[in-house]
Amino acid sequence: MVPLLLLPLLWGGSLQQQRGYELRVQESVSVQEGLFVHVPCSFYPRGLWYSSDKLYTYWYQHRSSLVATNDPRKTVKREAQGRFLLADPSNGDCSLSLRDARMSDRGTYSFRVELGYNVQHDYPKKLTLQVTDRTEKPDIHLPEPLESGRPAHLACSLPGCCEWGGHRLFSWVGAAVDSMTPQMLPYSVLTFTPRPRDHGTNLTCQVQRDKHSVAVERTVRLNVLYAPQNLTIGISFRNVTAFRILQTTSSLPILEGEAVQLLCVADSNPPAELSWFRGSPAQTTTPISSTATLELPRVGTAEEGEFSCLARHPLGSQTLSLNLSLVWKSVSQAGVVPAALGGAGVMALLSLCLCLLFFCIVRARRKQAAGRPKVRDGEDPVMGTVTWSSKQKPGPGRPPDQVSLAGDFSPSEKQQELHYANLSFHGMKPRDIQDQEATSSAEYSEIKQTSK
Structure with a gap:
């Protein structure tokens, strides 16, 4: 009688002959480096494994490196520890899970089963694992x-x-x-x-x-939301492309009749709602413009005063004001005309002064010429200067460098005012240095003028 323990083996053997050993698993699996992959797997025949003996399963890389097993007697390679996981083989599950895939995990994998020391089988079907570069982003x-x-x-x-x-x-x-x-x-x-x-x-x-x-x-x-900041007002005038930027409340003089454009700019996210008001804006005040631009085609008295730009935002609002002051054209032109006339008047006055000065000089010359005595021979008629020729000799007892002309006038003329004249001696021969030093101190002589 066949022992009862051998019946399952015989039955299983006949079953294997009928159905054979079969491994159902993907032949090729790809995973990106560093990711997790699960490979479903099942093996047959299942009825072979109802014995009370322990069933062990093994996954090998390149047929030699053990990467996963439930056999406590075996040790997997160090690089695979904790990364390759097995399913419960009692119901024919040979699924393999791999986490943190590495380039070194690439290769072919084979599956093996053992039932004690009686049944051992290596399945010929292989699993090919491909590990690629990481393309998935965090x-x-x-x-x-x-x-x-x-x-x-x-x-x-x-x-x-x-x-x-x-x-x-x-x-x-x-x-x-x-x-x-x-x-x-x-x-x-x-x-x-x-x-x-x-x-x-x-x-x-x-x-x-x-x-x-x-x-x-x-x-x-x-994408950051923030309230208005850096509120500014840009001002452009007619025929002027450049803007004047204002960041604080200030006054601006505008010429009467000038065309002005005011532009309000606020930095915020999302963009603030911009509007213009006359005076300070209030909740009940109606804006004069609901856009960022305010057009003033012709500035007059009605446009004088305060204009305010309001930037409304869910996170807060901001206001900036500008005071316009009117400059009248008549005042401006009145300042220009006198300035022009003043320039021409100065030139005319200067010309008149020069003419008067020339007239006075001519008149003085004529009076002076009428009151002079006639010029004698040998005298220089210029400015009362008396010139002596070298042919004249001084009288005895008189120094050669000083000549008194008192004898040439009447005694009554001695009471007249004394005048001085420069005496020049032409044609004289140079003296020695001592004589020149002696005469240098007597360059002037007393002259009394007489009238005929």
Whole structure:
């Protein structure tokens, strides 16, 4: 009688002959580096494994490197520990799961089953695993929209890398955040307070398997809401293309009849609602313009006074005012005409003064010529200067350098006023140095004029 223990084997053997050993698994599977992959698998015949003996399953890489097993007597290779996971084989499940795929995991894999020491079978069908470069980018979850001055929380994660508790090297790069040291985390949460200047800037989340691997990243553009700031008023005049920019409340003189355009500009996100008012705006005041531009085609007395630009925004409003003061054309022209006449008057007055001066000089010359005595021989008639010729000799007892002309006039003429004249001696021979020094102190002689 056949032992009862052998019946299952015989039955199983006959079953194997009928159905054979079969492995149902994909022949090729591809996964990106660093991601998780699950490969469904089932093996037959299932009825062979109802024995009370322990059933063990094995997955080998390249037929020699054990990467996964439920046999406690076997040890998998170090690089595969904790990354390759097996399903429960009691119901014929040979599924294989791999997390944190690496380039070294590429290759062919074979499956083996054992039932104690009696049944051992290697399935000929193979599994080919392809590991490719990482192309999938991390995901960034951020609240929309961001608001200036209010803290925000941004989360970055890499799909498929952390289903089994894996960690990656996360870092953030952008103008809105300070530099930080990358950290090994299953995912990263960034907390920061956005500012108006952060609007429109880029924020990047980078993920690496380690410091030596290539980083994958995703970049988002920040949308930050903020109230109006830097409110300005631009002013353009007729035939003038340039603008005058005002950032504070001020006064501006405008010529009567001038055409003026006022432009209000506010920096905000979203754009503020701009409008113009006469005087200070109030809730019940109706704007004179509901756009950023205010046209004043012809400035007159009605346009004098205060104009205000109001920038309305859900996060706050801002106002800027401008005072227009009218300059009359008559006043302006009255200032120009006297200025022109004044320039011509100065030139005419200067010409008149020169004519009078010339007339006085001529008249004085004539009077002087009428009161002079006749010129004698040898005398120079210019300015009463007496010139002596070298032929004349001084009288005895008189020094040669001083000549008194008192003897030539009547005694009554001695009472007249004394005049001085410069005496020049022409044709005289040079004397020695002592004589020249003696005569240098007597350059003038007393002369009394007489009238005939």
